[in-house]
Amino acid sequence: MTANGAADVFLLDGEPIPFAPGQTVMQAALAAGHYIPHLCFHHDFKPHGSCKVCTVRVDGATTASCTLPAQAGMSVECKADDLEENRRTLVQMLFVEGNHFCPSCEKSGNCLLQAVAYDLGVLDADLDYFFPSRPLDASHPDLLLDFNRCILCELCVRASAEVDGKHVFALSGRGIGKHLIVNAESGRLVDTTVAVTDKAVDVCPVGVIIRKRVGFAVPIGRRRFDARPVSAQALEDAPRRAPPEAAP
């Protein structure tokens, strides 16, 4: 409870954040206009908690903020140097794990991984690259799958199951061998029920699921995150919830 007893709040880097019952720290923070860096979180879906970029500290313990239920009075630390350092390393890990050649990627400038990396001031990967071999799937007439850029956020998996009701995508393998698969015995996208209009196609934060023949409609340099950093835009994406009876 706040001092005036109006609403439940917790502190995020010292700032009071109101929240509704059932909200996680991430959901409440975004709704209140505070950005916490994230990749696998998407406001349309149940928090997943796998990328760990949103890790924060509460009472000395670190945990992913997207899955952490908000509780009145908790004090959440997000901007600490060590947390930021860890976030940079996580992003660098995702870069070396796949093959990200941004100059030839249609998603460049609209890509969340890139944008989060820019925002965190990531200049290079620092780690040794894995250079995995991941062949493309160009079987579908309207869609291309470039697995080289997959960050395994499972947003397409969740969107296809929950919104499109199709289960076009799933994960297989484990550990560093974990990878995206499609719902067809042939293993090819063309043999699934995917449609260009699917939410799963839209939701991919990076350049894996690409619509054919529409690339580069907006030139590089004039794309979404060229204009403003993701930290300034994530707030606009998030459904704002007026803090329940917060303002006096």
Added chain:
Amino acid sequence: MSRSAQREGSPVNDGAPRKLRIATTSLAGCFGCHMSFLDIDEKLFDLLRHVEFDRTPLTDIKHCGPCDIGVVEGGICNAENVHVLREFRRNCKILVAIGACALNGGLPAQRNHVDLGACLQEVYLTEPGLARGCMPNDPELPLPLDKVHPLHEVVKVDYSIPGCPPPAEAIWSFFADVIAGRTPHLGHGLIHYD
């Protein structure tokens, strides 16, 4: 970084701060980063008031001597690249990787999932009309490595300027910071991977 050391080959000390000595080179790159460097345009004159060039594509110096800053464009795709990179590392107090190819291998590294043998075979033996169907074996030619590597996998790199190429403003911002004795910092709009 220390800027007090005075050494041979530097201009006469007229009381002004010693000029920073800079070397640059392009390895497995396309010279795009160098072109972007030149795109700082009139700021080149500002720069030249504070720096002097050792080995660069602009000077005729064949080997890098002791320098304050070495700027390397391009990744490492052959033995020659390794020698040059090591020369830079030995001689430069600060080694800067510039551009996508230096940082992650870039376009040349797209060959990394192809077997080098198969690649050479295809280019020199199988593919008709090339090199009269024989494998070039002149000792003058640097041998290719089986994979293209970014610089930081071969030597320690001190700073990186990303981009393909990095915007001229980012390059200028880096030099401006160094000249002013500040820790280089690239803000929004200056960090680009594309």
Added chain:
Amino acid sequence: MVDAAPPSPNVARLDAVVAAHGARATELVQILRDAQALDGWLPPATITYLAHRLRLPRARVEGVAGFYAFLHLTPAGRYRVLFSDNVTDRMAGSLDLLDRLCTSLWIERGKVSEDGLVSVDTTSCTGMGDQAPAILVNGRAIPRMTPERVDAVAELIRAQVDLCEWPADLFAVADNVHRRDVLLDAIVAPGDALRAAIARGAREPERAGSARSWREGVPALPQGPAATLEEIKRSNLRGRGGAGFTTGLKWEACRTAPGTTRYVVCNADEGEPGTFKDRVLLARHADLVLEGMTVCAYAIGATQGFVYLRGEYEYLAAPLRATIARRRAANLLGTSILGQRGFDFDVVLHLGAGAYVCGEESALIESLEGKRGVPRNRPPYPVTHGYLQQPTVVNNVETFCAAALIALNGGDWYRGLGTPRSTGTKLLCVSGDCARPGIYEYPFGTTVRQVLADCGAERTQAVQVSGPSGTCIGAAEFGRKLAFEDLPTAGAFMVFDDTRDMFEVARNFAHFFAHESCGFCTPCRVGTTLLRNVMDKIHGMRGSQHDVDRIRRLNRLLQASSHCGLGHTACNPLLDTLKRFRPAYERRLQSLDFEPAFDLDGALARARAMTGRDDASAHLAEVDEDASAVAGRGQP
């Protein structure tokens, strides 16, 4: 969404497999195991057909199959030989034996022979540390491998003898119990502990009635369960699976959680390398384990139980099922157990399929539900939202045994054993450099030195307590006590004498974690592989201080942001050995500064071969020859 069934050669046999599991999607892992038994792998058409029969998306089924190491989506050979690859197996010469088998069969490790007959590879510790080196053939354990036994196996494979006709002595697994205490000495007739639990309620109503806050908000219960729970709480029993959570509190939380059905799960995944006590308990004291589960069911009001048995112990499945059946016949399982109206509880056996992470309780539950074994987000915890989102108790095999003894003898009796904060006894799994490897039961609080003396260990350099995720200690610490308050342990006790290279021990563990990471979260998925690579780099004599710093940085990240205990502990063996056996690392470090991870000259080998060149400039030295000359030039 479910398409018409495509033709499949196996339809009739697959139908039988599906039917045997009631066509339940929650049984997917079991169904895939059984389906694989038909062909030795899971062909695409099989996956498609099973998905169709279970009304699951095909990609879901493929994704589950792709998760488990023992399920194969590509042909793996009619005989699949896996060498246990724990460090203790290696110390016993497993790699030479592996090479011997490969040579004998004319195959390359990790590849299926051209005729599709056989493949030979390694797998994570198979729980035979006291009789290493061990192998699995099509999932069946064969311990104590020797050159002779390897040759025998090779011969049987070449002659294509059916596995069930292989000589029985190959499969004989020893128990090797060397020290007994209250648990291993207990003579408990099936049902005794249950009868005591039921009787206790009737006998001691005052104590149950005077119990404290735990009764608040609890639906009215018969005295027996309440009194039983009270005894477990009084005993101060803490979980034996590693985390050491107080069992009584767990049971109580489950009992009071709202739900329609309550579940009891016995965690017999025993994946921690160097641990094998649950195998012995299940082999010799299966009744006690099941009795403990039933006591738990009685105390919390659960109706369904599962034993999640690791795939490596498949050979224990049939005897366990027989024990379950026997207990059912004796009315110790089933409905109205021992004539108590409403006391209904039964147990089903589930087999794992090669995934260490499935020992983590929420991953285990996912696996029980027929999914990929990925740990869940917690909270909520299994005690409130476990199997099928219902209240579920997950306990280790040994915990259930102790619970049964407590039900029989009372909590006060149990808390008189061990130390105040670690009551009772603990089974240790002693392996490595000692004269008498095997199972030792001690009261908590026993020193490491005592154990070393009892097992005949000499010139001991180090002990890995509780496996790779535990602690590695050196001789200076052998006075420490095995107890939650000093050296907590799930049981593993791997001994290394002064001839062992502790760097290689840590490297083996780094490989283990990289192999077993479930891949859900970024820090562990990528981090465990980076750690493995760094250790291989140092092993290859290309390490530098830079790499040691990297290990420390990765540790901070994995500690702070991993999703489960696997990632949290993955750096432990590296940090422990760095701290205590630093020279083992330093001997290998090439420089203080930086070394590439790969051999630059080696990276030219392919080009040299293609061009036929071998001149000086076709090579790269570790350091350029002109380096010294150039470096001398005009340095300030």
